[in-house]
Amino acid sequence: MHPIGEGETVLVEILFYFFATLLVAGALGVITARNPVFSALFLVFSFVNSAAIWLLMGAEFLAIVLVLVYVGAVMVLFLFVVMMLDINLAELRRGFARFAWLGWLTALALVAEITAVVWRHGLGALDAGRGFAGEPADYSNTLQLGKVLYTHYAYPFELAAVLLVIALVAAIALTLRHRPGLKTQDVGKQVGVRAADRLRIVKTSAEKRA
Amino acid sequence: MHTINHLLALWAELPELLRTLVWILIITIGVILCVAFLTLWERKVIGWMQLRRGPNRVRIFGLLPGLGQPFADVFKLLSKEVVVPADANRVLFRLAPALALVPALAAWAVIPLSPALVLSNANAGLLYLLALSSMGVYGIILAGWASNSKYAFLGAMRSAAQMVAYEIAMGFALVGVLMAAGSMNLGAIVRHQEGGFLAWNWFWLFPLLVVYFIAGVAETNRAPFDVAEGESEIVAGFHVEYSGIAFALFFLAEYANMILISALTAVFFFGGWLSPFAGYPGVGATFLADPSFFWLGLKVFVFLFLFLWFRATFPRYRYDQIMRLGWKALIPVTLVWIGVEMLMSVVHIGPWARPWFH
Numbered sequence: 001m002h003p004i005g006e007g008e009t010v011l012v013e014i015l016f017y018f019f020a021t022l023l024v025a026g027a028l029g030v031i032t033a034r035n036p037v038f039s040a041l042f043l044v045f046s047f048v049n050s051a052a053i054w055l056l057m058g059a060e061f062l063a064i065v066l067v068l069v070y071v072g073a074v075m076v077l078f079l080f081v082v083m084m085l086d087i088n089l090a091e092l093r094r095g096f097a098r099f100a101w102l103g104w105l106t107a108l109a110l111v112a113e114i115t116a117v118v119w120r121h122g123l124g125a126l127d128a129g130r131g132f133a134g135e136p137a138d139y140s141n142t143l144q145l146g147k148v149l150y151t152h153y154a155y156p157f158e159l160a161a162v163l164l165v166i167a168l169v170a171a172i173a174l175t176l177r178h179r180p181g182l183k184t185q186d187v188g189k190q191v192g193v194r195a196a197d198r199l200r201i202v203k204t205s206a207e208k209r210a
Numbered sequence: 211m212h213t214i215n216h217l218l219a220l221w222a223e224l225p226e227l228l229r230t231l232v233w234i235l236i237i238t239i240g241v242i243l244c245v246a247f248l249t250l251w252e253r254k255v256i257g258w259m260q261l262r263r264g265p266n267r268v269r270i271f272g273l274l275p276g277l278g279q280p281f282a283d284v285f286k287l288l289s290k291e292v293v294v295p296a297d298a299n300r301v302l303f304r305l306a307p308a309l310a311l312v313p314a315l316a317a318w319a320v321i322p323l324s325p326a327l328v329l330s331n332a333n334a335g336l337l338y339l340l341a342l343s344s345m346g347v348y349g350i351i352l353a354g355w356a357s358n359s360k361y362a363f364l365g366a367m368r369s370a371a372q373m374v375a376y377e378i379a380m381g382f383a384l385v386g387v388l389m390a391a392g393s394m395n396l397g398a399i400v401r402h403q404e405g406g407f408l409a410w411n412w413f414w415l416f417p418l419l420v421v422y423f424i425a426g427v428a429e430t431n432r433a434p435f436d437v438a439e440g441e442s443e444i445v446a447g448f449h450v451e452y453s454g455i456a457f458a459l460f461f462l463a464e465y466a467n468m469i470l471i472s473a474l475t476a477v478f479f480f481g482g483w484l485s486p487f488a489g490y491p492g493v494g495a496t497f498l499a500d501p502s503f504f505w506l507g508l509k510v511f512v513f514l515f516l517f518l519w520f521r522a523t524f525p526r527y528r529y530d531q532i533m534r535l536g537w538k539a540l541i542p543v544t545l546v547w548i549g550v551e552m553l554m555s556v557v558h559i560g561p562w563a564r565p566w567f568h
Contacts, residue, residue: 067344
């Protein structure tokens with residue numbers, strides 16, 4: 001990533017509005033699509049567009065990791081599950097009118113919060129073309145992030161990692177069941193098998209050609 | 211000579227955007243042509259290994275029997291009808307082949323082809339590659355789901371679980387490469403391996419090389435990890451409902467991915483465009499020691515041959531064995547070797563003996 005020059009600001013601005021529009025459209029798609037698979041795909045689309053916007057701001061590491069983790073792993077597993085669900089749409093839709101007010105309330109609260117933040121910092125803080133000031137030409141977002149994460153924020157970072165491992169172990173422990181009478185393969189035995197255990201070579205006398 | 215200089219001057223005067231577009235076009239067409247002849251080479255090699263001749267009918271200009279086979283195949287597939295199954299999801303059904311192909315081609319943007327030539331010298335090139343290769347799975351999943359076919363869906367499910375599993379092993383292997391190079395820029399990774407055959411990463415990161423290549427074969431859904439197609443069980447897996455050019459796009463994506471994995475293995479572990487003779491007495495001073503595109507091409511060719519050799523040699527893995535290999539064998543190996551690398555970097559041996567690491 002090189003710092004954005006004066007001549008490129010217009011192009012960056014156009015790109016920002018392009019990706020932002022797609023992002024909003026994708027986000028709308030997530031909540032309006034009738035098919036849950038389409039909802040999940042719209043979410044993937046939104047992730048990719050927000051990654052593009054981050055890239056425009058020079059946050060290349062965050063942008064790529066967003067795609068790598070959310071698009072590449074989380075959403076794949078999400079789709080995996082959604083595709084296999086046997087969803088009764090009428091059943092899902094039944095409480096829609098009853099709980100709509102809750103949805104509106106949440107949405108309003110979110111909009112109010114975002115407006116408050118924008119109000120405080122002024123619209124100038126959202127100027128997409130500006131990026132972060134004072135980046136040298138060989139600025140590496142990844143390097144800087146790594147340095148900070150493993151020095152200044154090492155303790156919270158490791159704490160978060162431990163928390164994730166605990167969640168992982170807990171999820172496995174909760175779903176691990178031993179059904180009695182279940183037939184499983186003993187992998188050790190399978191790997192350790194020798195040809196002599198399975199195969200018997202029999203010598204026969206050759207037939208005379210008629 | 212005068213005309214060439216004139217043309218070069220003209221080229222330099224073109225706007226940067228236009229020059230980039232031309233390069234993109236050249237690289238894309240180059241990859242597609244490589245895919246075309248790779249399919250022929252595969253059929254020839256497997257033919258020879260099985261004491262057959264392989265394709266030997268279609269000639270170009272009367273040269274080399276079989277050389278025109280890829281083009282004959284392409285024109286046949288182009289002229290066939292693309293059948294969309296009843297109750298298939300039409301939009302996703304048509305989108306899926308493109309989603310499979312695009313990441314395979316887009317990844318070439320950050321690959322250093324020669325010391326001077328790389329389309330995008332991105333700092334986070336390695337991460338970009340990981341992100342793109344993880345997106346390739348969408349084409350397969352969506353193809354399987356949109357086809358409205360049990361076989362296709364089974365293939366998609368198998369492929370999704372397999373790719374997510376092997377991506378982790380692949381990512382960890384690349385963490386090792388990253389530690390040895392101290393950079394995520396692919397050009398820098400190559401340059402940090404400078405100094406002859408034994409200075410390349412393969413020597414100090416050998417377990418990671420093995421893991422990376424096996425994971426690469428699994429990521430491309432190639433034999434012996436091709437359970438996503440598994441023709442003996444699920445006909446053709448995720449692309450069973452595809453015909454004509456839509457099928458050809460999946461084919462193209464698979465082979466483009468093979469070339470990509472081969473190129474990446476060369477870049478990460480075998481010094482990319484570096485010459486194996488650099489720094490050795492005798493040949494070290496001749497043109498053979500010069501880094502060039504030729505060396506990268508040669509290495510890619512060798513790894514592609516490995517892909518074909520595997521296919522002709524190994525029987526298909528059972529699905530639970532694939533999962534076992536990925537999670538319980540490959541990932542632990544990478545974790546152990548990353549620990550070993552830490553020790554190596556503490557005592558300054560191998561790649562960590564270089565002055566710029568201190």
